[in-house]
Amino acid sequence: MITRFLTEVRVAFNPFSPRSKPARLFLSLIPADARANGMTVQSKMLPRTSKESATLGVKFKDGKEMNLDLSNMRITEVMEQVDRHSRMLARKEELSGN
């Protein structure tokens, strides 16, 4: 997963729900030094009884925000969604020669 264009990651999930697996895996995909390089990661743990579905909010460097409902997604699909915009940013960066 391309994480260098992410500036903010917000995750809310209920760990006792099997549907929260992609949310937890997304957190584990963030590299070890991402927080030191300016990414803010907020994870909110819902109580065990809550029926809310897991949500993921991502902000990119160009200011685009992406809100995903993870209740019916697999981690590969989440990665695809996030990477689609990250790849565009990467191409732009490459073309501008930085």
Place this chain on the structure above:
Amino acid sequence: MPPRIHIRPRALRLRTSCSTPVSRVAVASYASVAHVKPTPAPAFERGDRPAAPIVLYPSTQPPSHKRPEERKTQLHRQYQSLLKSSPLMLIFQHNNVKAVEWMSIRRELAIALRKIDAERVAADQEPIVDQVKLQVIQTNIFASALKVVEFFNPSELPTDHSTDPRTPTTARVPLTGNKVDDERFTHGLSRHAYEIANNRKLKHDLEPLLSGPLAVVTFPSVSPQHLKTVLSILSPMAPEFPAPKRKTNPDYYEPAVQSGLQKLMLLGARVEGKIFDIEGTKWVGSIPGGIDGLRASLVQMLQGIGGSLTSALEGASRSLYFTVESRRMDMEEKEKPKEEEKKE
């Protein structure tokens, strides 16, 4: 020189029954063998007594389903004993925590726990700091071990079999066969246990938690005091579990510790077989004074009940006493005027 013919006692014995010419020749050529009465076969071969038991495995290593020398198998066994021996267990998710960060987190944890243990030693209790351990686990092996611990109840056979008097040896009769698929094996690595661990119909509450990278903190006993300390170090939540102050504990605010703690997430806890979420874990950690505090409050409550009970029981007798006493006074008053009249 007579031809050399090897004597094969077993072959000879077999041939005595059949009447092939070859065997006759063999018997005839060995007159001495033929004339000697065949000695009776040993008792165990005659079949009137059970054969001596032969155990083909060491008593400490019953046959396991998976190869016992593999790391997976040993981890499975280790996790089973961990689950059985630790009544209190915190489950964390760790997201790419570096080795240096693990090291500094473990250091801070040990320092904080040692402080608590110094108080325990002063109160003549055993220190448990060495047994409180933060370790990264292999999630799937742990899930399998959890299923074995929760659902594998080996049938209640007598574990110690007395020697069978009919057997010709004093060896212990094994309860199980030598094959791995014997259902009587009671160890957690047996094939029976493996089948239970692979049974998808058996669901445990902890199962949804067991995915992704996990780490557990295990305690040898349910000690809310230690739990509170561990929570305030690993996942500080103000105001109940505040992180140590910067002035008292500056090491805690090192970048290695803090960046490591950002990547640790408390998911839940397993307390004496029950599963708690974060709120439940907080509740366990906030029991004042631990088990002794609970005992003290129970004693206080029972004493209160006793006091109110005695006062209630006393109340009845007291009121009875008052009524009888008032009646006596009343009667005395009635009698007195009569006496006065008589005196007059």
